[in-house]
Amino acid sequence: MRTPHDQQTLAEYFQQWMETFKKPAVSPVTYIKYENTLKHIRTYMGTAQLDVLNRHQYQTALNKFAKTHAKRTTSGFHKQIRAAVLDAIEEGLIDTDFTRRVIITGRKKAKEKVMFLSYSEWQILIHHTSKKSEHSFNLIIYLSAVTGLRFAEVLGLTLEDIDFKSKRIIVNKTWDYKYHTGFKETKNESSVRSIDIDTQTLKIIKQVIRYRKFNSPDQKICVDVAGALPVSATINRYLEKLCKILNISTISFHGLRHTHASILLFKNVNILSVSKRLGHKDVTTTQSVYLHVIKEMEEREIKLIMKIMKTALSE
Numbered sequence: 445m446r447t448p449h450d451q452q453t454l455a456e457y458f459q460q461w462m463e464t465f466k467k468p469a470v471s472p473v474t475y476i477k478y479e480n481t482l483k484h485i486r487t488y489m490g491t492a493q494l495d496v497l498n499r500h501q502y503q504t505a506l507n508k509f510a511k512t513h514a515k516r517t518t519s520g521f522h523k524q525i526r527a528a529v530l531d532a533i534e535e536g537l538i539d540t541d542f543t544r545r546v547i548i549t550g551r552k553k554a555k556e557k558v559m560f561l562s563y564s565e566w567q568i569l570i571h572h573t574s575k576k577s578e579h580s581f582n583l584i585i586y587l588s589a590v591t592g593l594r595f596a597e598v599l600g601l602t603l604e605d606i607d608f609k610s611k612r613i614i615v616n617k618t619w620d621y622k623y624h625t626g627f628k629e630t631k632n633e634s635s636v637r638s639i640d641i642d643t644q645t646l647k648i649i650k651q652v653i654r655y656r657k658f659n660s661p662d663q664k665i666c667v668d669v670a671g672a673l674p675v676s677a678t679i680n681r682y683l684e685k686l687c688k689i690l691n692i693s694t695i696s697f698h699g700l701r702h703t704h705a706s707i708l709l710f711k712n713v714n715i716l717s718v719s720k721r722l723g724h725k726d727v728t729t730t731q732s733v734y735l736h737v738i739k740e741m742e743e744r745e746i747k748l749i750m751k752i753m754k755t756a757l758s759e
Contacts (some may be wrong), residue, residue, distance in 0.1 A: 451493045454525075455485045457537070461528045476623045481524045484509060494532060499542045506546055515550025522548060558693045560703040563710070565692040572690055577648050578655055580668040581682045585700065586648065587666070591639050592704035592722050594631070595697050596621060599673045603653065604661035611646055612638045615723065619664070621675050635723035705730070706737045 452460075462478040470478075488505045489497070510518045526543040533541055561569065566589065573586035587598050591613060599619035607614060616636050617627045630636050649665065652658075658665060667673055674682075680697050687694045695703070701722070708718050719730040 451495055452537075453491050454489055454494050454497060455482060455491075457494050457532060458482055458485055458525065458528045461531060465531070473623050473625065477520070478524060481521055484521055485525065495538050497542050498540070499544065499546065502542045503546050507549065510549040511551060513550060515548060518550045519548050522546065558695055558699065560699055560706045561693055561695055563707055566703050566707060568690050568692055569686075572686070574644070574648055577652055580666055581674065581679060583648075583652055584666050584674070584679060585683055585686070585697070587645075588697065588700040589704060590645055591641065592701045593639070594618070594635075594701060594723075595676055595679065596628070597630070597635070597723075599664070599666055600627060601665050602661065603658055603663045603665060606646075606649055606665070607638070608646065608650070610638075611643070612640055614638050619673060621673060631723070632725055634725045637720065637723050639721055702734075705734055709734060709737050 459482055462475075462482065466478050467475055488509050489502075492501065492505075506518065506522060509521060513521070522543065526541075529538070529541060529543050532538050570586055570589050573582040573589070577583045577586055584595075584598050587593060587601070588595065593601075593613075593615065596618035597615050599621055600615075600617045601613065605614045605616070615630065615638070618630055620626060620628045652665060664673065676697065683697055683700075684694055705718055705722055708721070709715065715730055716727055718734075719727045722730065724730050724733075
C-alpha cells in the first residue's frame with residue numbers, strides 16, 4: 445500500500461498517462477494540447493494529490509481556469525483530465541471520480557465584432573498601416589486587408605514569394621503560429637495561388653525589405669525586430685486597439701479577409717476572380733460565405749434593372 449508521501453499528484457499521474465497512452469497514438473500537434481493541459485494542471489491544481497482531490501476542489505480549480513479562458517477551451521481542458529482520471533479509477537489508484545458532473549463555464553464573450561469594415565473604414569485602416577509598415581503588426585494587417593490573405597498565409601510569406609517583376613505575391617505555404625512547428629502546407633490545393641498586387645503595395649514591401657535589410661530568399665518578411673512572429677491573440681488585440689484609435693468599427697483579423705472580398709464584390713469584381721484570389725476550392729464556397737453581400741448586390745441590380753426598364757418605356 446502506498447503511503448501519503450509516495451502518493452502521486454494529479455500532475456504527476458497525468459504526465460505519466462499522456463506519455464504512455466497518448467504520445468504514441470496522437471499526432472505531434474495534438475500531443476502539444478496534452479502538454480498544455482499538464483501546464484495548466486500545475487498552475488491551477490499545484491501539488492494536489494490524486495487520491496485526495498474531491499469534486500469541490502476540482503470544480504473550484506476549473507472555475508478559476510474558466511475566468512480567463514473561453515468555455516470551449518475549459519471544456520477541452522476538463523475532458524483531457526477526466527479521461528486520465530477514469531483510467532486512474534480503472535487502475536485502482538483512486539475510488540472516486542471527482543470530475544463527474546462538474547459545471548463547465550468560460551469567460552464572457554467580448555462585444556461582438558463586425559464581420560467586415562465599410563469601404564471608407566477600410567481606406568482609413570490601410571492608409572494608416574501603410575504609413576507605419578516598419579512595425580511588423582501594421583505590415584501584417586495591411587497585407588491581409590489589401591490581398592485577403594489568411595493570417596497563417598501572411599506570416600508564411602518569405603522574400604522569394606514576392607515576384608517584383610510580375611507584381612505578384614506567391615502563396616505556397618503557411619506558418620504554424622499556433623503550435624510553432626514551422627512552415628506548413630496551405631489549407632488546401634486551391635490555396636496555392638498567386639495574387640496580383642498594386643504598385644503602392646509593392647513599394648511598401650520593398651521599403652520594409654530595405655529598412656530591415658532582408659536579403660535571404662527564405663527570410664520571413666513579417667517578423668518583428670527580434671525575428672519573431674505573433675500569435676493570433678496578440679495581433680487581434682493590437683487590431684482592436686488600432687480600430688479604437690482610428691475610430692472605426694472593431695473587427696477581428698479574419699474580418700480583414702471578409703472586408704477585402706466584400707469590397708471587391710461590391711465594386712463588381714467577378715465572383716470567380718474573387719474566389720481565386722481568396723484561394724477557395726470553388727465559387728460555391730465563396731457564394732456561401734458571402735451570401736449576404738451577394739443578396740445586397742442582387743437587390744441593387746434589381747433596382748438598376750427597374751430603372752433601365754422605366755427609362756426605356758418612357759422614351
